[in-house]
Amino acid sequence: MRTTVTLDDTLLARAQDLSGVKERGALLREALKALIEREAARRLARLGGMEPDLQEAPRRRPA
Template sequence: MDDDLLAEAQALLGLKEKSALVREALKALIERESARRLAALGGSEPGLEPIARRRSFPA
């Protein structure tokens, strides 16, 4: 592992333990990749039945 990179990340996050740093890095990686995959789906499902929406009426 790159010791300089680890030291910089520890300083930025205020973490002293390398295991905590790796845990946070893995969480961030999983979150980023999950969001990327969701965005890649494009938000469309052509065969999906229309979903009833709530209508807001003026008060």
């Protein structure tokens, strides 16, 4: 999909320097992937990861 965006030149240059990605389209794709990964991890962490009544999973070998 083609989209027109206005980007801060300083922000774009810094992102290019840090990532090593010089092509703007590729840089934006990488930025969107990073945002999605970060937010998905944040939402997963917010779930808490606790289930006190959960039974232990069976093991193939004794622990």
